[in-house]
Amino acid sequence: xxxxxxxxxxxxxxxxxxxxGSYALGAMAAGKNPPEKGNTQNPSQxxxxxxxxxxxxxxxxxxxxxxxxxxxxxxxTSIVTQLAAKVGEPYKSFPCEMMYYGKxxxxxxxxxxxxxxxxxxxxxxxxxxxxxRNALIDALFSYYQDTKLPQxxxxxxxxxxxxPAVKTGSVLCHPSVSAWIKQAKVxxxxxxxxxxxxxxxxxxxxxxxxxxxxxxxxxxxxxxxLGDKTTGCLSCHGKDGALADVSTKSCTGCHFPDVKEHP
Amino acid sequence: xxxxxxxxxxxxxxxxxxxxGSYALGAMAAGKNPPEKGNTQNPSQxxxxxxxxxxxxxxxxxxxxxxxxxxxxxxxTSIVTQLAAKVGEPYKSFPCEMMYYGKxxxxxxxxxxxxxxxxxxxxxxxxxxxxxRNALIDALFSYYQDTKLPQxxxxxxxxxxxxPAVKTGSVLCHPSVSAWIKQAKVxxxxxxxxxxxxxxxxxxxxxxxxxxxxxxxxxxxxxxxLGDKTTGCLSCHGKDGALADVSTKSCTGCHFPDVKEHP
Numbered sequence: 087x088x089x090x091x092x093x094x095x096x097x098x099x100x101x102x103x104x105x106x107g108s109y110a111l112g113a114m115a116a117g118k119n120p121p122e123k124g125n126t127q128n129p130s131q132x133x134x135x136x137x138x139x140x141x142x143x144x145x146x147x148x149x150x151x152x153x154x155x156x157x158x159x160x161x162x163t164s165i166v167t168q169l170a171a172k173v174g175e176p177y178k179s180f181p182c183e184m185m186y187y188g189k190x191x192x193x194x195x196x197x198x199x200x201x202x203x204x205x206x207x208x209x210x211x212x213x214x215x216x217x218x219r220n221a222l223i224d225a226l227f228s229y230y231q232d233t234k235l236p237q238x239x240x241x242x243x244x245x246x247x248x249x250p251a252v253k254t255g256s257v258l259c260h261p262s263v264s265a266w267i268k269q270a271k272v273x274x275x276x277x278x279x280x281x282x283x284x285x286x287x288x289x290x291x292x293x294x295x296x297x298x299x300x301x302x303x304x305x306x307x308x309x310x311x312l313g314d315k316t317t318g319c320l321s322c323h324g325k326d327g328a329l330a331d332v333s334t335k336s337c338t339g340c341h342f343p344d345v346k347e348h349p
Numbered sequence: 350x351x352x353x354x355x356x357x358x359x360x361x362x363x364x365x366x367x368x369x370g371s372y373a374l375g376a377m378a379a380g381k382n383p384p385e386k387g388n389t390q391n392p393s394q395x396x397x398x399x400x401x402x403x404x405x406x407x408x409x410x411x412x413x414x415x416x417x418x419x420x421x422x423x424x425x426t427s428i429v430t431q432l433a434a435k436v437g438e439p440y441k442s443f444p445c446e447m448m449y450y451g452k453x454x455x456x457x458x459x460x461x462x463x464x465x466x467x468x469x470x471x472x473x474x475x476x477x478x479x480x481x482r483n484a485l486i487d488a489l490f491s492y493y494q495d496t497k498l499p500q501x502x503x504x505x506x507x508x509x510x511x512x513p514a515v516k517t518g519s520v521l522c523h524p525s526v527s528a529w530i531k532q533a534k535v536x537x538x539x540x541x542x543x544x545x546x547x548x549x550x551x552x553x554x555x556x557x558x559x560x561x562x563x564x565x566x567x568x569x570x571x572x573x574x575l576g577d578k579t580t581g582c583l584s585c586h587g588k589d590g591a592l593a594d595v596s597t598k599s600c601t602g603c604h605f606p607d608v609k610e611h612p
Contacts, residue, residue, distance in 0.1 A: 154479070179439060184470060184474040185473070186473055186482070187469045187470060187472065187473035187482060190596055191596075192461060192465070192466070192469055192486065192490075193469065193483045193486040193490075194596060194598060195490055195520060195597060195599060196595070196596055196598070196599075197460060197521060198454075198455060198460040202455070203455070203461075203466070206450045206455055206456065207447060207450060209450065210446075210448070210450035211444060211447040214446060216449065219450060219456070220457070223450065223455065223458075224456060227455075257458060258521075259596070259597075260595060260596060260597045264594060264595065273593040273594065274595060274596045275593050275596070325538050330536040330537055331531075331536065331537050332523060332527065332537055333453055333454075333457060333459055333523060333537045333538070334457075334459030335456075335458045335459070336458060336459070340603055
């Protein structure tokens with residue numbers, strides 16, 4: 087009986103190894119991948135994308151973002167889980183749970199907002215051309231810092247908390263949260279702040295899908311407007327400036343207007 | 350002939366769909382997953398880890414980090430590619446190229462250093478227990494900001510560039526680069542800075558593997574020391590402070606010592 091179990095397991099494993107080894111080839115042979123978009127730097131193919139409904143993605147991201155899973159998981163998984171339902175593999179096997187790490191600007195370090203880390207990861211999974219990938223990420227990040235958010239209102243709000251929409255001017259978790267709570271007049275650890283972040287997950291999943299839909303429909307993404315202040319800083323500090331001592335696309339979230347006021 | 354091709358393709362696809370659908374179950378049934386480490390929040394299983402050689406990982410990360418692929422890809426792929434060689438699937442099918450997005454603090458936005466985004470992503474792929482995952486990420490991030498880096502010297506250095514080791518005090522790409530170039534007296538766009546970042550990829554892949562090896566060997570990770578200044582800030586601004594208006598684990602990289610000096 088034990089020998090039978092071992093043999094069956096061996097046979098199963100052999101079948102699996104053979105099948106998984108030929109999976110990529112099989113999918114390519116079946117025409118499952120889109121035409122490349124000027125990809126010259128990487129031999130592996132991006133995964134097939136199909137148009138998603140941005141509104142549905144919002145709601146899904148809001149639901150997927152819980153206290154345990156977080157913002158990065160919410161945005162990324164709202165996209166991948168729909169593609170898994172529509173396309174199947176390899177999306178179905180993607181270990182979305184790895185995206186838990188982005189919560190609170192990565193393990194509560196307050197760095198990059200997890201909705202953006204998740205959105206950028208989803209874009210990068212699907213768009214392999216570097217110029218297009220960066221243009222989409224630029225558009226996503228600029229929208230985040232320059233728009234009054236959150237805009238999403240859940241279909242069935244759990245409570246009547248007031249969640250104001252605030253333009254925070256930063257793509258980083260801590261400065262973004264600080265700017266929002268200052269206007270909302272609540273603690274960074276309040277239920278209102280947590281609800282704000284869940285709604286942000288909805289908004290950024292929505293925006294990510296809008297950008298992906300446009301990109302795969304062949305619509306050129308406009309170069310992001312980094313704003314007069316950042317452009318001004320980079321005229322001296324950026325790559326082509328006299329100082330060339332800074333590499334960033336956003337200055338004002340940290341350096342203005344509070345830099346002189348903060349101790 | 351065309352019909353035969355179609356039939357063969359259909360048969361191949363059916364086999365693949367069946368096999369891929371049962372892959373997770375098959376791997377679990379074959380005892381390919383490690384025992385859970387107190388994971389209660391997530392039903393899906395982490396992938397099997399085997400001890401890696403930290404020195405080899407350094408060199409591999411250095412090689413994988415090119416101008417096109419970047420820091421996040423270097424660190425993440427140095428780990429996953431070795432596990433693919435030792436364990437096979439599902440590592441072999443992981444689309445590591447998605448990690449290109451982390452370059453330059455995500456698409457050159459200068460936010461979270463890509464070596465840390467990649468290290469945290471690798472940890473999170475492998476460690477599903479939230480407390481352990483965050484402890485490992487805390488240790489990785491603290492090491493990064495509090496250690497004179499880079500320490501790695503390539504086996505065959507391409508040139509005799511001087512690459513000083515500097516403690517930068519930040520986990521963010523832009524402040525970290527700025528602190529380093531200030532001491533190295535070079536531009537943020539110089540070959541020296543690029544070589545520094547490649548060596549950082551080696552160092553952080555090394556540290557990530559050290560932490561993973563210790564964690565899977567059952568060694569408890571010491572709580573990270575956030576430093577007196579950050580602890581001081583958080584005593585008022587953190588979750589248990591009177592203000593409770595900040596959620597972060599690092600203050601001094603942005604707020605000290607330059608905050609009063611910068612315009």
